[in-house]
Amino acid sequence: MAEWRILEPAWRTFFLRTQVRELLQVRLRLAPDRHEVRAVDRMWQVTWAGDTPVIFFAVLQEGRWPPGPA
Template sequence: MGRLWDAYLGTRRPDPAVQAVTAAELREVLLAVGAADVPFTVGEAGGRGADLVASWQVTEPPTGSGPARRQVERTFKIWLRLVPGEREVRAMDEQWAVTRAGAPPGRTVQREHGRGPIRRVQKEWSYERGPDGSRQKVVSFDLHVTRDMKDPLRDAVLAAGWTWRGARKS
């Protein structure tokens, strides 16, 4: 059951040949990931049961028009707690979604919140007529949170010789 649970939570272990760095060095590595050319930030968590937090805010393209217009604002966070004694980083995913209505969007019509592994892949598309008159699929929005946010953090942790362990509670 332990391996199944680890697979669900996304636990990864480093290559045994990799020499583990200290917790202070790992903290600097993770902060540097957030300073690189990525769509999210990494900063101090300010307590709250974690050492660092990676955060990404996304505003999806609006749908509809006039009073029926809807726009979703999403916030994804990965709370990171460093456990030096076990050389592991415990990562808890959290996400919020706020749907606003109207043009311009102002009135909140729906709120969502969730904790647990982020496995969000979203694509929005429409079909339009091409220059030759044939119907073509046009992708207007593509969001891969797991790939774009979690992978750089997890890769940095594994390269530092630490274990990445998914957690349900921080």
């Protein structure tokens, strides 16, 4: 898994400078027995209160591929 965390000190300056407005998370699961890669996408909204990001944890968008249960 690779991840850039907006609250992590090493990345905070970058995200503050660019004023990121949305966060996207893509989770992939391999299903080798079915020769599939399953994906779930989630997007959150970010606002800034001074130097502090405020993340709305309510999912703005969510999608699955292939459709159906994970």
